Amino acid sequence: GIQVEQSPPDLILQEGANSTLRCNFSDSVNNLQWFHQNPWGQLINLFYIPSGTKQNGRLSATTVATERYSLLYISSSQTTDSGVYFCAVEGSASKIIFGSGTRLSIRP
Amino acid sequence: GAGVSQSPSNKVTEKGKDVELRCDPISGHTALYWYRQRLGQGLEFLIYFQGNSAPDKSGLPSDRFSAERTGESVSTLTIQRTQQEDSAVYLCASSLVRSARYFGPGTRLTVT
Numbered sequence: 285g286i287q288v289e290q291s292p293p294d295l296i297l298q299e300g301a302n303s304t305l306r307c308n309f310s311d312s313v314n315n316l317q318w319f320h321q322n323p324w325g326q327l328i329n330l331f332y333i334p335s336g337t338k339q340n341g342r343l344s345a346t347t348v349a350t351e352r353y354s355l356l357y358i359s360s361s362q363t364t365d366s367g368v369y370f371c372a373v374e375g376s377a378s379k380i381i382f383g384s385g386t387r388l389s390i391r392p
Numbered sequence: 393g394a395g396v397s398q399s400p401s402n403k404v405t406e407k408g409k410d411v412e413l414r415c416d417p418i419s420g421h422t423a424l425y426w427y428r429q430r431l432g433q434g435l436e437f438l439i440y441f442q443g444n445s446a447p448d449k450s451g452l453p454s455d456r457f458s459a460e461r462t463g464e465s466v467s468t469l470t471i472q473r474t475q476q477e478d479s480a481v482y483l484c485a486s487s488l489v490r491s492a493r494y495f496g497p498g499t500r501l502t503v504t
Contacts, residue, residue, distance in 0.1 A: 326497055379448055379451075
């Protein structure tokens with residue numbers, strides 16, 4: 285099956301810093317989503333982005349499907365950005381496979 | 393509009409008992425997924441329903457786990473003879489075909 289690797293596994297930043305999270309996948313995919321899991325465990329949709337670039341406020345994402353990776357950019361980090369960021373991909377079997385996540389901690 | 397809802401939000405059960413977890417997807421969503429997340433870990437796929445097609449059960453960890461879905465609405469995940477290693481948060485998601493998945497708040501299961 286498809287393998288999904290996220291990096292870095294952990295990231296600690298000061299408030300106001302920028303960050304880039306990466307997701308590599310091993311095969312062509314039909315869709316890709318980025319999620320933020322907040323400290324209460326709720327999974328929040330960030331982007332549905334099988335290809336191209338999207339922006340939403342301080343967050344943006346780019347997926348280069350031909351090279352099998354996606355990047356999530358967070359600018360001007362805030363403490364509320366803390367949590368785990370997951371990349372999830374859907375292959376031909378239509379079930380979505382999650383990466384192991386990047387745990388982001390923003391220090392005030 | 394209403395999102396995905398799950399019940400109960402928390403469940404504590406004794407080892408060996410059966411439990412039933414419920415998921416109400418977003419109305420009109422044809423696809424429904426169950427995932428399990430152990431403490432501090434990623435999401436583990438359990439089962440996927442798509443319309444009237446046979447479900448993809450490839451992620452169910454043992455025959456103690458089963459799930460049903462009534463048409464394109466509510467789904468129940470049943471765990472028989474619970475074990476301590478079944479303790480986890482069970483998450484349900486729904487979507488249209490090849491569209492964004494929306495997750496419910498999860499059911500936290502604790503087996504004592």
